[in-house]
Amino acid sequence: MLIIPAENAVNWKRPPWVTLGLMMACVMVFLFYQGGDSQKVEQAVEQYVKSGLQSLEAPAYEDYLQRQIQFEGAADRVRELQQFQKLEEGDEKFWLAVSLLMDREFYQYLKQNQGVIWTPAEQERWNELRGPIEEQYIGKLSSFQLGLIPAELSLYTLVTYQFLHGGWGHIIGNLVFLFLLGFTVEKALGPGRFLMAYLLCGALSGLVFTAFSTGSYVPLVGASGSISGLMGMYVAIYGLQKIRFFYFLGVYFNYFRAPAIAMLPVWVGKEIYDYWFAGATGIAYMAHAGGLLAGAGMVWMLGHSWLQVREEFFEPEQDEQDARFTSSYAQAMASLGRMEFDLAKRQFEALREHYPERPILLEHLYQLAKLRPDRPEYRDRARELMNDALGRHQPEQMVSVWQEYLGKGESYQPLSAEDHNRVLFTSLKQHDLKSAEKAFERLRSTGDQLLTSEACRLLVAEFEKRQMGPKARHYRQLLQI
Known part of the structure; x- marks a missing residue:
């Protein structure tokens, strides 16, 4: 399962x-990297068969398996012993060689017990023939070079x-x-x-x-x-x-x-x-x-x-987020359609908490706040929308919101000197001199001498650059007041 x-x-x-x-x-x-392993195994088997090592190792292998079955309780090796005996009966030299070469526990068993298994002459022959096969082929297989061998942990x-x-x-x-x-x-x-x-x-x-x-x-x-x-x-x-x-x-x-x-x-x-x-x-x-x-x-x-x-x-995946937004946005718009403005306001505010990156929500909140221009909320939403427009590189929208607020909310909740100064800078960058001068007059009316003086210098420099002498003199005179 x-x-x-x-x-x-x-x-x-x-x-x-x-x-x-x-x-x-x-x-x-x-x-x-591992692609060459099969060739190494084939070469090792070919060398093994030519060397006649099977005559030395096959009897020892059968004895090794029988010992494990009888004395170590390795019942799962009974099948291996039976398969090995069938290979011997069929004289399957290739697969016999593979079995004897690739059983690493058996190889260690031979190394440790060769003095008991064979005569000195047989030991010498085994070491002389098996050593080069291990060194040139088996030892270079990927699993023995970079595999995790518990007995040789690194x-x-x-x-x-x-x-x-x-x-x-x-x-x-x-x-x-x-x-x-x-x-x-x-x-x-x-x-x-x-x-x-x-x-x-x-x-x-x-x-x-x-x-x-x-x-x-x-x-x-x-x-x-x-x-x-x-x-x-x-x-x-x-x-x-x-x-x-x-x-x-x-x-x-x-x-x-x-x-x-x-x-x-x-x-x-x-x-x-x-x-x-x-x-x-x-x-x-x-x-x-x-x-x-x-x-x-x-x-x-x-x-x-x-x-x-x-x-x-x-967070939900983007498709799921879009689906949720669309559903909630439709509900808020339905409230607007029924003129349930307080409910719509709460719905748009909740949406904006989850989706602050969607400017349409702030625009709706601004329009709802504009219904009561005498409240501070209208000024706060106007500021938010102006800053958002500036952040999204939409200076025209920023100036438009500012101008609208001057006509509807400025008499109730005046904007700060910083707000007017930001509009002045933005207008100058956009070469909108009319809006820049209007912003300067609003800034001057706030009584902030430091910002007013700095803005006045900017206007002087701008009109001089444009070779508009009378305008430049007018603002230079204001600097001296």
Whole structure:
């Protein structure tokens, strides 16, 4: 049974670049770095068959498997023994060589017990023939160079193993899950923190795998531990919030909703159960369990600091926001149509709190405030609209609002010297001298000598530049008053 979270859809207007980059890195490594592995294996098998090492190792391998079955309780190796005996009966030299070469635990067993297994002459022959094959071919395989080998743990392989894969089925499966989970977690954490958390989950997953496979020479490869970490982070981010999950059982699939974090013990429990009871499947169950716990634990411990979820993550997608805005805006306009102005005002104010970037809402609030020009609210909305127009590089609208206010509200609630001065500057930039002079007269009437003097100098300079002598003299005389 497969259960994965499916709460979000991809927003291709803001692509998950880090997730896509990780996917591309895995593909590039698989194609251009691991692509030569099959040739190395073929060369190793060819050299192995030519050397006649099978006559030395095959009897030892059967004895090795029987010992593990009888004395170590490795019941899952019974099938391997039977398959190996069938290969021997059919004289399948190629596949026999593959079995003997690629069983790394058996190779270590031979190295440690060669003095017991063979005569001195056989030992010398084995070392002379097997050593070059290991050095020239097997040791150069990607999984042994950059894979995570518990018995030879190193810091760099805790990262590098995450980008290696064992075949097309392995990499395709991992990349599908990386995409399905990655775009959501990347959106929640941001690109940089997402990348660091992804790699850290993979490293912690590798450490858990190593703890349960101490002394093993079988390399771990694949991004599944890191991806399990994404699953843990995914459900920890949503916590008790109910989200949608996709499940697949046999040929049946569907969706269900459940508290996100409720799935964590289900996933971890399944991995631990499979580790103990599924037998030898080649799947690193404890790496998956470690990744799940690492991802969830990181969000819980660092969710208020380094791994804090971005505020905009829980906001609706743009299409949903637009639909909500359209619906609420229509309701407010309907109130206007019924002349329920107080209700319309409250509705537009509520809309503006959620959508402050939409100027149409401020314009409606300005028009409603204009119905009572004697109130301070009209002056405040006029100022807001003037500043908004200036911020959106619409100076004509700013001056228009100012002029309208002078005719309707200035006698009740006068604008400040700063307001008139801002209009004067804007008018001069737009070469609207008439509005600039009008703004100057309003500014002068406020009694602010400092702003008035500065504005007067600007007008003198502007009229002199335009060779309008009488106007320049008029304002120069005002400076001397």
